[in-house]
Amino acid sequence: MKAAVLWEQQQALKIEEVDHRQPGPGEVLVRTVASGVCHSDLHMIDGLWPARLPMILGHEAAGVVEKVGSGVSHVKPGDHVVANFRPFCGRCGFCVSGRPYLCDNQEAADPGAAEDRVTLDGRRVEIFTSVGSFAEYMLVPETGVLRVRQDAPLEKVCLVGCAVMTGIGAVTNTAKVGAGARVAVIGAGGIGLNIIQGARLVGASQIIAVDLLDSKLELARQFGATHTVNAANDDAVARVQEISGRQLDFAFESIGRPQSATDAFRMIAFGGTVVIVGMMPLKSEITLPGFAFLFEKKVIGCMYGSARVGIDMPRLIDLYMDGRLMVDELVSREWELEGINDAFSLLRSGEVARSIIRYG
Ligand SMILES: [Zn+2]
Ligand SMILES: [Zn+2]
Known part of the structure; x- marks a missing residue:
């Protein structure tokens, strides 16, 4: 072959x-x-x-x-x-x-x-x-x-x-985002777009997409982003804080870039959660301000959208066939x-x- x-x-x-x-x-x-x-x-x-x-x-x-x-x-x-x-x-x-x-x-x-x-x-x-x-x-x-x-x-x-299961599972299984939550997604590639549509499916009130390319931010809007931030022109952390009124519940890192994880941690509100979905380079380390943990900020990892494939994949395919994904x-x-x-x-x-x- x-x-x-x-x-x-x-x-x-x-x-x-x-x-x-x-x-x-x-x-x-x-x-x-x-x-x-x-x-x-x-x-x-x-x-x-x-x-x-x-x-x-x-x-x-x-x-x-x-x-x-x-x-x-x-x-x-x-x-x-x-x-x-x-x-x-x-x-x-x-x-x-x-x-x-x-x-x-x-x-x-x-x-x-x-x-x-x-x-x-x-x-x-x-x-x-x-x-x-x-x-x-x-x-x-x-x-x-x-x-x-x-x-x-x-x-x-x-x-x-991979992309659909990981992105949507990160929202529904790993982070268990609820209706009305405010969510930011760093990176609007294959995984990021699926995190965005996962957040749309569960009824997030704000879905803020962050990327460097306007073409991807345009696609992000189609997938359900309510706001977009071009990090090439704007201070992404400040913009996301402004849009969310410092009430961001979840920030998803979908690129696998340590600096984006640090940015995500600065974006979230007290009690908020960073979800690391991107695959970080093997020896990379993430820097976080230690004091912020006093305010119950959380960082969680994500493998394959916490997939129980036998349950999750048929459901996702049904949603797609019904025109909802x-x-x-x-x-x-x-x-x-x-x-x-x-x-x-x-x-x-x-x-x-x-x-x-x-x-x-
Ligand atoms: Zn993959
Ligand atoms: Zn086993």
Whole structure:
């Protein structure tokens, strides 16, 4: 099969012919239909996170089940699926307490990863987050896919696999934002736009989008932002405080930039909450004024929108199919696999919400 392979960080991906093995016990082989191009993939290319190489990136994906291994019961060939990039063991403390996104027993969650799934001339190729959707097929553990309704367009709902789930889950699951809350969102990219529409869905009274590009702030308005702040021209903290009357309940950081987290902390009111959704570079540190904690300011982390994928993803797809969730509008460009490096260049420039790679 064809796959885009990362051989070296800070280098372009190379399209290669690779081999995948057949699904073993508890594994599912999926024909990839579409994959989003996400900032986390870009972080791996740029070397912000360490990577074992060579590696196939891509983790925001949808496809059709081709074959299943022994013991797989919840999907069968022909089923439409969205990838879950946090497979879970179902037995550890996190799993049994309803937090599978924190499962710390990844060896049990994905035992097949120990045996080479994909090889190139006999050499092992690593798979990013057990998904590896920049390839024509994905061989994944059973909990790495979720069956979805057959009438949902896979080239759109692939985005539920990361950006939509993470952004909306950050609002509804992680932060539990209530109706009437005042919310600021730093960064109006794929994740930020979904935080914005999540805040709209739960009835936030003010949704203040902060970004450096007017084109993204325009998109933010379409997704539900009530106010926009261009941080290139304005002091973002002062502007957000002014708009919210110093009553901001939540500030979401969606970029993965330490300074934005510090800004978010300064934006929130006493008792307010900062939610760090963006993926921070591995060795980064966040500076916060210690005294402010006396006034019960909070900072919380967010993994995958605290997703319980079996419950949350079908609900999100139903909302989309009912016309209440904007997903089509996230897709700015579609590419064949050969265009993947161009898709990353566009993502780096900040000009697109999401690019999609389509197969076949
Ligand atoms: Zn992602
Ligand atoms: Zn677990």
